[in-house]
Amino acid sequence: MSPLEEIILAAIKRDGPMDIGRFMDLALAHPQYGYYRKQDPLGRGGDFTTAPEISQMFGEMLGVWAVDTWRKLGAPSECILLECGPGRGTLMADCLRAAKGAPEFLKAAAIHLLETSPVLKEKQAEALKGYDVSWHEDLADLPAGRPVIVIANEFLDALPILQYERAGGTWFERGVEFKKKKFVIARGPLGPRSNPENTAAHKNSGLPRRLQRLAMTNLSEEENAIYEISPAREGWMAQLYERLKQSGGAGLFVDYGHGKTAPGDTLQAVYRHKYCGVLEHIGEADLTAHVDFEPLMNLAHEKGLAVHGLTEQSAFLRALGIDLRAQRLLHKANPRQAQDIHAALQRLTDPGQMGALFKVMGVSYGANAALAGF
Ligand code: SAH
Numbered sequence: 001m002s003p004l005e006e007i008i009l010a011a012i013k014r015d016g017p018m019d020i021g022r023f024m025d026l027a028l029a030h031p032q033y034g035y036y037r038k039q040d041p042l043g044r045g046g047d048f049t050t051a052p053e054i055s056q057m058f059g060e061m062l063g064v065w066a067v068d069t070w071r072k073l074g075a076p077s078e079c080i081l082l083e084c085g086p087g088r089g090t091l092m093a094d095c096l097r098a099a100k101g102a103p104e105f106l107k108a109a110a111i112h113l114l115e116t117s118p119v120l121k122e123k124q125a126e127a128l129k130g131y132d133v134s135w136h137e138d139l140a141d142l143p144a145g146r147p148v149i150v151i152a153n154e155f156l157d158a159l160p161i162l163q164y165e166r167a168g169g170t171w172f173e174r175g176v177e178f179k180k181k182k183f184v185i186a187r188g189p190l191g192p193r194s195n196p197e198n199t200a201a202h203k204n205s206g207l208p209r210r211l212q213r214l215a216m217t218n219l220s221e222e223e224n225a226i227y228e229i230s231p232a233r234e235g236w237m238a239q240l241y242e243r244l245k246q247s248g249g250a251g252l253f254v255d256y257g258h259g260k261t262a263p264g265d266t267l268q269a270v271y272r273h274k275y276c277g278v279l280e281h282i283g284e285a286d287l288t289a290h291v292d293f294e295p296l297m298n299l300a301h302e303k304g305l306a307v308h309g310l311t312e313q314s315a316f317l318r319a320l321g322i323d324l325r326a327q328r329l330l331h332k333a334n335p336r337q338a339q340d341i342h343a344a345l346q347r348l349t350d351p352g353q354m355g356a357l358f359k360v361m362g363v364s365y366g367a368n369a370a371l372a373g374f
Contacts, residue, residue: 002033002282002283002284003032003033004026004027004030004033004034004282004283005183005282005283007026007030007033008023008026008027008176008183008282009178009183011026012176012177012178013178016189016190017175017176017177017186017188017189017190018175018176018177018190019162019173019175019190020160020161020162020163020174020175020176020267021160021161021162021230021231021232022160023175023176024160024161024267024287024289025160025232026283027282027283027285027287028158028160028286028287029116030283033283034283035283035284035285035286035287036116036117036120036158037116037117037118037119038117038119038283039119040088040119040120040123041286042087042088043088046272047270047271047272047273047285047286048270048273048286049273050087050153050154051091051153051154051254051313051348051354051358052087052090052091052094052153053087053088053090054344054347054348055341055344055345055347055348056090056094056097057094057317057322057325057326057329057341057344057345057348058091058094058153058317058348059090059091059092059093059094059095059097059098060094060095060097060098060325061098061316061317061320061321061322061325061373062091062094062095062098062151062153062252063094063095063096063097063098063099064098064099064320064321064372065151065252065320065371065372065373066081066095066099066105066109066149066151066252067098067099067101067102067105068371068372069149069250069252069364069367069371069372070102070105070108070109070149072250072364072367072368072369072371073147073149073248073249073250073364073366073367073368074366074368075104075105075108076108076146076147076248077108078108078110078146079108079109079110079146079147079148079149079249080109080110080112080142080143080146080147080148080149080249081109081110081111081112081149081151082112082113082114082142082148082149082150082151083095083111083112083113083114083150083151083152084113084114084150084151084152084155085114085115085152085153085154085155085158086113086114086115086120086124087120087123087124087153087154088120088123088124088127089113089120089123089124089125089126089127089128090127091151091153092111092113092124092127092128093127093128095151096111096128096131109149110132110134110146111128111131111132111133111134112133112134112135112136112142113133113134113135113136114135114136114137114138114139114142115135115136115137116137121135139236139239139240139243140239142243144246144247145247146247147247147248147249147366148243148244148247148248148249148250148251149249149250149251150240150244150249150250150251150252151251151252152251152252152253152254152255153254153255154254154255154256154288155253155255156233156236156253156255156257156291156296157255157256157257157288157289157290157291158286158287158288159230159232159233159236160230160232160233161228161229161230161232161233161267161289162208162228162229162230162231163226163227163228163265163267164208164211164226164227164228164229165187165224165225165226166220166221166222166223166224166225166226167187167223167224168223171211172187172188173187173188173189173190174186174187174188174226175187175188175190176279182279183279183282184279185278185279208229210229210295211227211229220263222263225263226263226264226265227261227263228264228265228266228267228289228292229292229295230289230292230295233291233296234295234296234299237296237299237300238299238303241299241300241303241305241363241365242303244305244363244364244365245303245304245305245365248365248366249364249365249366250362250363250364250365250367250371251362251363251364252360252361252362252371253291253293253296253360253361253362253363254313254316254358254359254360255290255291255358255359256288256290256291256357256358256359257290257291257292257293257358257359258290258291258292258293258294258359259293259294259297259310259359260294261292261294261295264290266289266290267287267288267289268287268288268289269281269285269286269287270285270286270288271284271285271286291359293310293359293361296361297310297361300363304365305363305364305365306363306364306365306367306370307361307362307363308361308362308363308364308370308371308373308374309359309360309361309362309374310359310360310361311359311360311373311374312351312355312356312358312359312360313348313349313354313355313356313357313358313359313360314348314349314350314351314354314355314356315373316360316373316374317348317349317373318349319372319373319374320372320373322345322348322349323345326341326342326345329341360373360374362374
């Protein structure tokens, strides 16, 4: 058993079955053994590949978006360009290169990165050599006062979720338990909650508040229906929305997900480019859950922000001109490079690949027009 598994086992022995959110939190973010703390998960030698690692065109389109958004915010002379979960720094490097055509923007924008992984911070520093970059682990540490333009690709899917399952006419929370010498998924009751966000979700035991609201409309009560909520994600977004309201700004979130809450178990683990069980390779496999954008859009509306989208990644990239960009790159490409450009364009925009599964949500406060791409 690995040191991280020992830690999880000890907690289960002490407190009872562990909620999925706490489990994800330990597997991904344990300060010493968490998946994101130890290694570079990206690319061929890692576990998975993301859009900016597939092609420079992805980050370039986000650069075009950022410049346009900055103009719509009134071209402030100082602003913050924040990327959350920047991976290897590839997206930001491509984004800044694409923004070179707008030197006033580059002059105004201070580059800030939200990142917890020491390994990835090093890679980001390397990719962004020559730029002045500030790192933060917590959104609250972002300097106040200036408008913020936020970009995030595959960041929200790493934030912990909770799961609920219908069985025998009642709802149970799902958790992790240890039985017959292995970790298994259990149905509640679960142990006490060590994460305050998860405690808040449970003020009314049984179904959490968010699902109770849904229950009045169209909650499926089929046997074994599973619903997911993410107090951690909603809490994080609420904090960002407050910040955007204080200083003005906008955000762009790209993730595998959906625009309407629906039943389904979307927690998944990927190890070396292959799916594995979520309780296998704990701390060695990437764990994610699809993003339910519905509560995030509702929350933005409630707070008085403008919401743009949801739209599909292909429509977003096309609206920003990815086809034209590919044409330009093809002019200068040798036959091998041309093949790569065609393949990358296809992978990013084909509905059967990333084009339709990945969704894009924009939010803004103080923009004078609809944001580009929607
Ligand atoms: N956006 C990049 C990487 C996606 S992987 C890309 O598209 O290639 C997820 C990223 O989020 C990693 O950089 C990971 O270290 C970071 N991350 C995960 N949980 C985080 C958290 N709670 N706070 C800050 N960063 C986090």
